[in-house]
Amino acid sequence: xxxxxxxxxxxxxxxxxxxxxxxxxxxxxxxxxxxxxxxxxxxxxxxxxxxxxxxxxxxxxxxxxxxxxxxxxxxxxxxxxxxxxxxxxxxxxxxxxx
Amino acid sequence: xxxxxxxxxxxxxxxxxxxxxxxxxxxxxxxxxxxxxxxxxxxxxxxxxxxxxxxxxxxxxxxxxxxxxxxxxxxxxxxxxxxxxxxxxxxxxxxxxxxxxxxxxxxxxxxxxxxxxxxxxxxxxxxxxxxxxxxxxxxxxxxxxxxxxxxxxxxxxxxxxxxxxxxxxxxxxxxxxxxxxxxxxxxxxxxxxxxxxxxxxxxxxxxxxxxxx
Numbered sequence: 001x002x003x004x005x006x007x008x009x010x011x012x013x014x015x016x017x018x019x020x021x022x023x024x025x026x027x028x029x030x031x032x033x034x035x036x037x038x039x040x041x042x043x044x045x046x047x048x049x050x051x052x053x054x055x056x057x058x059x060x061x062x063x064x065x066x067x068x069x070x071x072x073x074x075x076x077x078x079x080x081x082x083x084x085x086x087x088x089x090x091x092x093x094x095x096x097x098x
Numbered sequence: 099x100x101x102x103x104x105x106x107x108x109x110x111x112x113x114x115x116x117x118x119x120x121x122x123x124x125x126x127x128x129x130x131x132x133x134x135x136x137x138x139x140x141x142x143x144x145x146x147x148x149x150x151x152x153x154x155x156x157x158x159x160x161x162x163x164x165x166x167x168x169x170x171x172x173x174x175x176x177x178x179x180x181x182x183x184x185x186x187x188x189x190x191x192x193x194x195x196x197x198x199x200x201x202x203x204x205x206x207x208x209x210x211x212x213x214x215x216x217x218x219x220x221x222x223x224x225x226x227x228x229x230x231x232x233x234x235x236x237x238x239x240x241x242x243x244x245x246x247x248x249x250x251x252x253x254x255x256x257x258x259x260x261x262x263x264x265x266x267x268x269x270x271x272x273x274x275x276x277x278x279x280x281x282x283x284x285x286x287x288x289x290x291x292x293x294x295x296x297x298x299x300x301x302x303x304x305x306x307x308x309x310x311x
Contacts, residue, residue: 045176
């Protein structure tokens with residue numbers, strides 16, 4: 001009971017922290033607080049550390065593939081340095097001049 | 099009470115059966131995280147490549163309703179965890195009361211979401227020809243609202259399924275002796291309900307906070 005109340009209070013505090021960070025324009029801080037909230041739910045409410053070892057393996061595998069999905073999926077958008085816009089004449093597109 | 103499971107089943111003991119059920123739920127939740135992962139990938143890409151339009155969309159969401167809904171969902175998840183604890187201690191009545199309160203809070207969340215959606219439809223924020231946000235950032239804002247409606251719809255579907263599962267738990271408790279398997283059911287529904295809460299903990303900053311200021 002006490003543990004659940006503690007988790008609930010921490011989640012509300014972190015939510016308040018997110019709102020304050022929003023007003024200050026601290027986007028990275030908001031993301032960090034959201035990750036903390038997720039951890040509290042997984043550890044405090046879902047009790048991952050008390051789950052059977054097979055469940056822990058499934059959770060870690062899910063997290064691993066989620067990481068692969070997000071990293072590979074966003075790789076192009078985050079590493080591309082030039083974006084082609086419709087305003088640019090077709091004759092100026094790099095593959096047209098080759 | 100004997101720890102032996104149903105001799106016709108594939109399990110050696112009840113504990114084995116219980117652990118397999120919980121592991122199965124975690125496997126399902128891992129697959130669910132990949133479903134929502136695809137959605138978050140979309141937001142990650144467009145919040146980066148169409149940053150201005152995306153932020154314009156974020157600024158139009160209702161932070162008050164979003165914030166209140168987050169508090170409701172956190173509370174609902176905490177209360178359902180109390181139901182899991184009560185079921186473990188064989189306090190069936192307490193477990194059912196907590197589960198019903200959690201489901202009621204889930205319904206309040208859905209009602210508030212429906213109100214928010216109707217407000218957004220009236221303000222012409224649904225992507226289409228009469229979209230309210232115009233100018234250079236209109237494209238990015240339409241992308242944001244496409245994501246917003248799809249993500250909140252998918253989350254709401256999960257909420258409805260979760261509420262239905264809680265109702266099923268409460269109905270099963272009405273039987274004379276729901277037995278040990280009922281306690282496991284309460285636990286796996288709790289995992290699902292907390293996962294739905296967890297998804298909202300990521301959706302809330304993505305839809306309402308990041309890029310607002």
